[in-house]
Amino acid sequence: EAGVTQSPTHLIKTRGQQATLRCSPISGHTSVYWYQQALGLGLQFLLWYDEGEERNRGNFPPRFSGRQFPNYSSELNVNALELEDSALYLCASSAGGTSGNEPQFFGPGTRLTVL
């Protein structure tokens, strides 16, 4: 069974640009989660999508946004990039449900570098 996939592996942008990160969940999973893992800060929750709807978002500014497509894949958009946005962005998927407490399975991440 294929795991969670993310693309691209690496992304280099300059300050002020926009970045788009993509995620495909495990087959059969309907929930997708996005986390930011910055150096020394641990995993910080960004967004949760289930059945195409945004269910919850973490304490990040509105320039972090995303969406989930009918095939349950998802993309994360980061507008007006700042240097401190440089981090590993991790996508996870789960079997879904209204509580969001199901086990989450992570992809390999996209490393975003903002110059």
Add this chain to the structure above:
Amino acid sequence: QKEVEQDPGPLSVPEGAIVSLNCTYSNSAFQYFMWYRQYSRKGPELLMYTYSSGNKEDGRFTAQVDKSSKYISLFIRDSQPSDSATYLCAMSGPDSWGKFQFGAGTQVVVTP
């Protein structure tokens, strides 16, 4: 104060020893407890998922949850050099809505 506290290590043990990891938390509403393993520059891999208090064993791994003390543990028996990684605890509750709270991670080094 962070909701989840985890000693960053590094924790160095000889091959074959038992690795003991733990996390403390402050939110008594947490009911779901997870342990992940993360190798350098890779995504976290789910090792254990437990609900409420008690013990759970899976191969060389044992997870313990003590909700009264707000304390969870992971034990790795017969440790191998391939167990060298960062171990992350995570937890959530009925009002978490998909937002797992992660510890900072403990770096483990198993020396041959």
